Amino acid sequence: MPDVLLTHGYFLFEDEKERQIMKPYPTLGLLYLSAWLRRAGFDVEILDTTFARREDVYARLDAGPGVLGIYTNLMTRQPVLDLIARARAGGWTVVLGGPEAAGWPAEYLGYLGHGADVIVEGEGERTMAELLPALAERGPHRLHGLAGTVFRDEDGRIVHNPAREQIDDLDALPWPDRDRIDLQRYVDVWREHHGRGSVNLITARGCPYHCRWCSHAVFGFTHRRRSPRSCADELELIRDGWAPDQVWYADDVFTINHRWLFEYAAELERRGLHLPFETISRADRMMKEEVLETLAKMGCYRIWIGSESGSRRVLDAMERGVTPEQVQWACQAAHRHGIEVGMFLMWGYEGETLDDIEATIDHVKQSDPEVFLTTVAYPIKNTAYYQEVAGRVVTPRAWAAGSDRDHAIRGRHSRTYYKHADQWLRQEVEAYRLTGSDPVRSSELRDAAARSREALLAAAGEVEA
Numbered sequence: 001m002p003d004v005l006l007t008h009g010y011f012l013f014e015d016e017k018e019r020q021i022m023k024p025y026p027t028l029g030l031l032y033l034s035a036w037l038r039r040a041g042f043d044v045e046i047l048d049t050t051f052a053r054r055e056d057v058y059a060r061l062d063a064g065p066g067v068l069g070i071y072t073n074l075m076t077r078q079p080v081l082d083l084i085a086r087a088r089a090g091g092w093t094v095v096l097g098g099p100e101a102a103g104w105p106a107e108y109l110g111y112l113g114h115g116a117d118v119i120v121e122g123e124g125e126r127t128m129a130e131l132l133p134a135l136a137e138r139g140p141h142r143l144h145g146l147a148g149t150v151f152r153d154e155d156g157r158i159v160h161n162p163a164r165e166q167i168d169d170l171d172a173l174p175w176p177d178r179d180r181i182d183l184q185r186y187v188d189v190w191r192e193h194h195g196r197g198s199v200n201l202i203t204a205r206g207c208p209y210h211c212r213w214c215s216h217a218v219f220g221f222t223h224r225r226r227s228p229r230s231c232a233d234e235l236e237l238i239r240d241g242w243a244p245d246q247v248w249y250a251d252d253v254f255t256i257n258h259r260w261l262f263e264y265a266a267e268l269e270r271r272g273l274h275l276p277f278e279t280i281s282r283a284d285r286m287m288k289e290e291v292l293e294t295l296a297k298m299g300c301y302r303i304w305i306g307s308e309s310g311s312r313r314v315l316d317a318m319e320r321g322v323t324p325e326q327v328q329w330a331c332q333a334a335h336r337h338g339i340e341v342g343m344f345l346m347w348g349y350e351g352e353t354l355d356d357i358e359a360t361i362d363h364v365k366q367s368d369p370e371v372f373l374t375t376v377a378y379p380i381k382n383t384a385y386y387q388e389v390a391g392r393v394v395t396p397r398a399w400a401a402g403s404d405r406d407h408a409i410r411g412r413h414s415r416t417y418y419k420h421a422d423q424w425l426r427q428e429v430e431a432y433r434l435t436g437s438d439p440v441r442s443s444e445l446r447d448a449a450a451r452s453r454e455a456l457l458a459a460a461g462e463v464e465a
């Protein structure tokens with residue numbers, strides 16, 4: 001039996017939508033954790049659920065108890081709860097980490113009266129390395145003083161230990177244990193479905209910005225970077241080990257530090273290391289031609305920009321710190337350098353009016369992204385947005401059956417309203433794009449957009465629960 005079995009609750013084949021998207025990546029957090037613990041001398045096994053069936057995972061759990069560590073995020077609550085129940089029934093000690101469990105400690109520790117034993121808040125590496133021997137010596141109910149943990153004492157009371165200090169020097173971290181899972185399968189799935197195999201890596205941890213709806217549960221508001229050399233070394237290892245056609249830098253804001261970006265680009269060039277990639281950033285951290293030029297040279301073929309709204313008023317309410325004009329400039333600059341733009345948009349943030357929706361539609365036309373994804377705002381536990389609307393948050397399902405994504409906000413427009421907003425946006429933008437090339441289709445789409453707008457107005461009286 002290993003000292004710890006690490007797993008997560010993401011089952012790709014169980015989720016119809018995820019199967020359609022078919023862009024799986026392994027959970028880097030677990031791979032980092034494994035690498036750190038193994039270097040410290042622990043025996044670690046990873047049970048990667050992405051391509052697994054539940055029965056196989058249950059069979060592994062039934063094979064004998066030990067310490068089970070589970071990564072949690074807001075999409076995997078139900079499978080994680082099932083894993084906890086199964087593991088506890090089989091005598092496992094269950095430790096949870098990741099952004100979700102930290103937001104709901106009482107629920108995860110108390111689920112059905114036999115929830116998880118310990119929750120690790122924040123970075124997992126150092127906490128877990130202390131926790132494993134502590135569990136062996138003291139058991140799960142006497143962990144007082146073990147920084148970064150939440151647990152139940154012998155009387156069932158929840159004890160929050162002090163926060164764990166973060167790792168200053170990210171270069172001191174061993175690289176993620178990619179060879180302990182079947183990473184090739186991820187690359188192959190990507191290649192089969194999208195023509196290009198892809199691997200994820202991160203060059204930094206944490207984001208110092210304060211967008212009110214964004215979860216900072218793991219890294220707080222810090223920002224720490226790895227050295228360009230270390231990142232380039234890891235990229236070489238990825239290239240040599242799995243030969244992907246591209247990579248995805250899963251950073252929060254890839255272009256946050258321009259000096260680092262230029263140094264990293266120079267390092268890659270010096271080594272002749274050129275792997276196409278996509279990544280995400282903020283428009284205000286892209287406001288230099290040189291940044292886009294550098295990204296293009298490095299192989300960036302698509303940049304995702306968190307645009308959220310075309311209304312300055314709404315962006316200010318979100319404390320986003322970016323203007324629509326900056327986003328438009330960044331999109332145009334990306335296009336000038338042959339980089340595609342992906343855009344994230346959010347409907348229904350506090351205070352959004354019909355004028356703001358119109359502004360967003362206009363903004364998307366001006367920005368002209370190749371792809372844009374929309375979502376209706378949902379307050380994630382422990383964010384500033386959640387605190388602001390907490391009194392109006394309605395959960396349509398029992399906690400164990402839902403997720404933070406289901407959170408409705410009493411008094412806000414209905415989902416139908418936002419569905420019409422979405423159609424209106426898509427039709428209007430497509431009509432605009434086709435104005436010159438296909439005027440007939442463009443005019444049909446404009447009519448459809450007008451009907452969507454009317455449908456939205458008709459639904460304006462309906463509100464969420």
Ligand code: B12
Pocket residue numbers: 010018024025026027028029030032033068069070071072073074075076095096097098099100103120122123124125128200202206213214215216217218250251252375380
């Ligand atoms: C990359 C990413 C994605 C990728 C893929 C995820 C993947 N498999 O890599 C994609 C684009 C698909 C994605 C989608 C979504 N994501 Co996302 N994503 C991220 C992002 C930017 C990086 C994840 C990462 O690699 N982090 C680096 C590693 C090192 O950190 P870590 O995973 O947190 O692990 C550390 C600790 O958590 C802890 N730890 C982790 N596991 C364990 C286990 C144990 C036992 C222990 C003790 C400790 C521990 O130790 C690790 C090392 O220190 C994070 C933000 C972030 N910076 O972390 C958001 C984030 C995880 N995503 C988030 C959200 C909301 C989503 C979506 C719901 C968005 C949407 N509207 O669709 C979807 C859900 C998708 C899904 N099916 O799960 C939220 C989650 C909030 C929450 N409370 O759960 C985050 C935190 C973003 C945010 N700031 O709000 N995401």
Ligand code: SF4
Pocket residue numbers: 207208209210211214215252253282306
């Ligand atoms: S949304 Fe992006 S920029 Fe804003 S706080 Fe979150 S990670 Fe940082």
